Amino acid sequence: MLNKLKPVKNSIQFEFVLFLLIWTATSPPRGTTTSPWRTRCATTWSGGGSELSSSITRPTRRWPNRIPPHMHSLKHLQTALYFSLQRVYYLSLEFYMGRTLQNTMINLGLQNACDEAIYQLGLDMEDLEEMEEDAGLGNGGLGRLAACFLDSMATQGLAAYGYGIRYEYGIFNQKIKDGWQVEEADDWLRYGNPWEKARPEYMLPVHFYGRVEKTDEGSKWVDTQVVLAMPYDTPIPGYMNNTVNTMRLWSARAPNDFNLKDFNVGDYIQAVLDRNLAENISRVLYPNDNCFEGKELRLKQEYFVVAATLQDVIRRFKTSKKNSSNPLSFDSFPDKVAMQLNDTHPAMAIPELMRIFVDIEKLDWDMAWDLTKRTFAYTNHTVLPEALERWPVELMETLLPRHLEIIYQINQNHLDCIASLFPDDMDRIRHMSLIEEDGGKRVNMAHLCIVGSHAVNGVAEIHSNIIKTDIFRDFSELEPEKFQNKTNGITPRRWLLLCNPGLADLIAEAIGEDYVKDLSQLQKLNELVDGDTFIRDISKIKQDNKLKFAQYLEKEYKVKINPSSLFDVHVKRIHEYKRQLLNCLHVITLYNRIKKTPSAPFVPRTVIIGGKAAPGYHMAKMIIKLITSVGEVVNNDPVVGSKLKVLYLENYRVSLAEKVIPATDLSEQISTAGTEASGTGNMKFMLNGALTIGTMDGANVEMAEEAGEENLFIFGMRVEDVAQLDAEGYDAMKYYKALPELKQVIDQIKSGFFSPRQPDIFKDVMDMLFKHDRFKVFADFEDYVKCQERVSLLYQDQKEWTKMVIKNIAASGKFSSDRTIKDYATEIWGVEPTDLKIPPPSEPREALEETLRAMKKN
Numbered sequence: 001m002l003n004k005l006k007p008v009k010n011s012i013q014f015e016f017v018l019f020l021l022i023w024t025a026t027s028p029p030r031g032t033t034t035s036p037w038r039t040r041c042a043t044t045w046s047g048g049g050s051e052l053s054s055s056i057t058r059p060t061r062r063w064p065n066r067i068p069p070h071m072h073s074l075k076h077l078q079t080a081l082y083f084s085l086q087r088v089y090y091l092s093l094e095f096y097m098g099r100t101l102q103n104t105m106i107n108l109g110l111q112n113a114c115d116e117a118i119y120q121l122g123l124d125m126e127d128l129e130e131m132e133e134d135a136g137l138g139n140g141g142l143g144r145l146a147a148c149f150l151d152s153m154a155t156q157g158l159a160a161y162g163y164g165i166r167y168e169y170g171i172f173n174q175k176i177k178d179g180w181q182v183e184e185a186d187d188w189l190r191y192g193n194p195w196e197k198a199r200p201e202y203m204l205p206v207h208f209y210g211r212v213e214k215t216d217e218g219s220k221w222v223d224t225q226v227v228l229a230m231p232y233d234t235p236i237p238g239y240m241n242n243t244v245n246t247m248r249l250w251s252a253r254a255p256n257d258f259n260l261k262d263f264n265v266g267d268y269i270q271a272v273l274d275r276n277l278a279e280n281i282s283r284v285l286y287p288n289d290n291c292f293e294g295k296e297l298r299l300k301q302e303y304f305v306v307a308a309t310l311q312d313v314i315r316r317f318k319t320s321k322k323n324s325s326n327p328l329s330f331d332s333f334p335d336k337v338a339m340q341l342n343d344t345h346p347a348m349a350i351p352e353l354m355r356i357f358v359d360i361e362k363l364d365w366d367m368a369w370d371l372t373k374r375t376f377a378y379t380n381h382t383v384l385p386e387a388l389e390r391w392p393v394e395l396m397e398t399l400l401p402r403h404l405e406i407i408y409q410i411n412q413n414h415l416d417c418i419a420s421l422f423p424d425d426m427d428r429i430r431h432m433s434l435i436e437e438d439g440g441k442r443v444n445m446a447h448l449c450i451v452g453s454h455a456v457n458g459v460a461e462i463h464s465n466i467i468k469t470d471i472f473r474d475f476s477e478l479e480p481e482k483f484q485n486k487t488n489g490i491t492p493r494r495w496l497l498l499c500n501p502g503l504a505d506l507i508a509e510a511i512g513e514d515y516v517k518d519l520s521q522l523q524k525l526n527e528l529v530d531g532d533t534f535i536r537d538i539s540k541i542k543q544d545n546k547l548k549f550a551q552y553l554e555k556e557y558k559v560k561i562n563p564s565s566l567f568d569v570h571v572k573r574i575h576e577y578k579r580q581l582l583n584c585l586h587v588i589t590l591y592n593r594i595k596k597t598p599s600a601p602f603v604p605r606t607v608i609i610g611g612k613a614a615p616g617y618h619m620a621k622m623i624i625k626l627i628t629s630v631g632e633v634v635n636n637d638p639v640v641g642s643k644l645k646v647l648y649l650e651n652y653r654v655s656l657a658e659k660v661i662p663a664t665d666l667s668e669q670i671s672t673a674g675t676e677a678s679g680t681g682n683m684k685f686m687l688n689g690a691l692t693i694g695t696m697d698g699a700n701v702e703m704a705e706e707a708g709e710e711n712l713f714i715f716g717m718r719v720e721d722v723a724q725l726d727a728e729g730y731d732a733m734k735y736y737k738a739l740p741e742l743k744q745v746i747d748q749i750k751s752g753f754f755s756p757r758q759p760d761i762f763k764d765v766m767d768m769l770f771k772h773d774r775f776k777v778f779a780d781f782e783d784y785v786k787c788q789e790r791v792s793l794l795y796q797d798q799k800e801w802t803k804m805v806i807k808n809i810a811a812s813g814k815f816s817s818d819r820t821i822k823d824y825a826t827e828i829w830g831v832e833p834t835d836l837k838i839p840p841p842s843e844p845r846e847a848l849e850e851t852l853r854a855m856k857k858n
Helices: 002-008 013-026 036-042 067-080 099-110 111-120 125-130 140-156 259-266 268-282 292-320 347-361 363-377 393-399 399-420 426-432 445-451 459-471 473-478 492-498 501-511 519-528 530-555 580-596 618-635 654-662 681-687 702-708 720-728 732-738 740-751 764-772 777-795 798-810 818-830 845-857
Strands: 087-091 095-098 134-138 160-163 173-177 178-182 204-208 211-216 216-221 225-237 244-253 337-342 376-379 390-392 442-444 455-459 483-485 566-571 605-610 644-649 666-669 691-694
Touching: 087 140, 087 292, 095 140, 095 244, 095 654, 099 125, 099 140, 099 225, 099 492, 111 125, 111 173, 140 160, 140 225, 140 244, 140 337, 140 691, 140 818, 160 292, 160 798, 173 845, 178 618, 204 292, 211 399, 216 347, 216 399, 225 268, 225 292, 244 268, 244 292, 259 681, 268 292, 292 337, 292 347, 292 390, 292 393, 337 363, 337 818, 347 363, 347 445, 363 376, 363 399, 363 492, 363 580, 376 445, 390 393, 393 399, 393 442, 399 426, 399 445, 426 473, 442 445, 445 473, 455 459, 455 818, 459 473, 459 483, 459 654, 459 702, 492 501, 492 654, 492 681, 501 519, 519 798, 519 818, 530 798, 566 654, 566 777, 580 605, 580 618, 580 644, 580 740, 580 777, 605 654, 618 644, 618 764, 654 681, 666 681, 681 691, 681 702, 691 702, 691 777, 691 798, 702 798, 732 740, 732 764, 732 777, 740 764, 777 798
Parallel strands: 087 160, 087 337, 160 244, 337 376, 376 455, 455 483, 566 605, 566 666, 605 644, 666 691
Antiparallel strands: 095 134, 173 178, 204 225, 211 216, 225 244, 390 442
């Protein structure tokens, strides 16, 4: 049966097997008629006024609804009480969810039962899991962080929602053809999505274009074009606490009516095309914005999600006030609604909420602004100037004319305040303006977020210090209490229990299972660091994971690698600042050393690099081509043999990360100091027993603090060294002339050694390295190579290597997203996480009432 199912990869088949799986796993015990879990499952998770329910939905809407009559009253009671709790709304243009089945089984505590059920059906669980598509609604770390946060918010018992866009096509599928990246559409919905539920009853209008009409009652946005926002809800179960939150993604729909003017004159094609243009808003994740049409579509996406979300939030707020005898008031809005902006992409939520308060709800400006600022908080994710969004005023004036007026008013009030405090500091006023004048008028979205939020946070200590002392220094001096740090984290459910069950079980045997919800308990592993048995067990699990990954590579990529070699892994988005180039130069250096003295002892190494380059990012694509070209030469050189292999992982994604991370020995985190905000891949590798080679950048700094710098392979310039080099002037030629091995490597690339058919193909890469390398690859080359020598030396002593691995795992507790969310909740959102477990509907009504009273008291 399995062999027939797998090649077709049909959603109907997946859902059918999923249905059999859950039904078999939850069959009632002998002598009873109802399974406790099936009863718990029966309470529907739904949208609208009662989206948050105490238990998990049935996995697909096509299954029959089995709700015992008393469940409706319990659900109603729970919902009514729940309305008194503050709700958290996480706004993000990216949610990189990956696959859902296995994560859901783990969080519900059903994995063993489901494994047995699948076995009884004559199927294999891993094959069923491979049938599921990755939900790739993100480019990388930003979207994956949002997904981890949703998991932790549910596990922490917060009343939280994730809001984003249901892209029809997610992050592109990457193919490597002749060494080049080729993008193919990620049609992840082609077979449907059994985890989501469409909610047409909550479809909302979103307006674009038009003009602003001034009346005695104020401003009115009229003559607009309307696009409908259709919500799709996905359940987000917490870990073993009967709490399920909702991720609501919006899909663009054209209004039902045609443009009758076009239709009546016979232009049917134009009428249809207009509908398609409307629905293009949610068609693809991040269009190429190198052209005007791409910029316009991107801005449409950003406004689309916030406009629909805010209507939904305000509807829910008003619904919660229906039973009140007092007139509707928004005074308590910030006490009931906390909205987190995940980077600047949802920044238009600030002028949109002002428009709703002032133009629709008729609040005066000062009150509306006070409510708005108390509602929003902003997370900054980058220090790279080009990554901070700026929108042309001309584009915004056409697309969102009323919002531009509001932004102008916000800016005027903001600049008046600055001028009163610093009357003679015109540079400060210019730097802090929301409107940039240089090179054409543009709206600085980061400045808008800072001015319109009550809290601004970076995502690692070093990053938060940089934004306070450099990027947003003037704002920090004006309102120092507004700026905070919230170091990123990862969910241990997906990034340990799911992807590395062997290690998770071993840890549970050693220190108990409570660490899953309190990762700080991993510190107890330090007591076992010298235990021979534990060292052997850790080493065996790593070797088993490497063997499993090697078998996967042989099956999927037709590549054989030595599972006993050092797995040196560098997987992340391809970007100059992440310095995959530095890794590539080291690979060539190793190759040259082997060729020079083939008989010399050498620690076998498999270098695995993976990641996607943005479709319009020429240099990133050239870096991929260079890596694959080097790999082709190295892998086919008989002198090198199995001593060194270079593999480019095609189409790196969440489900592939779950395979490679547990098998990794060495994690490459080598960005130029001061350029990586935090990173979360570094945390995943650390938790799974990989040692880190890296710069003192992003969360690497805190990892070194937690584990001890001696337990990481740290190299290269610090932030202050980079600043000094910038001040003195970076001269790449100096390093080229001074370092013979670097010169040999560069000369090989320039001469076409790795590209004999096109000797000058890497001219652009060479020009960048010598003339305008902002990320100073050559400056860190020598120290990086020496640090890699220390790696190889330690790897030869497997006992000492494994001891260092255990110390790193023990130190990784800080980097749980549960800890991060607790910090957000208590220090920004003003809510308290709870470890109280909501009783399932099968338990008496009094149990639910008691639990909810306890939640309210907390």
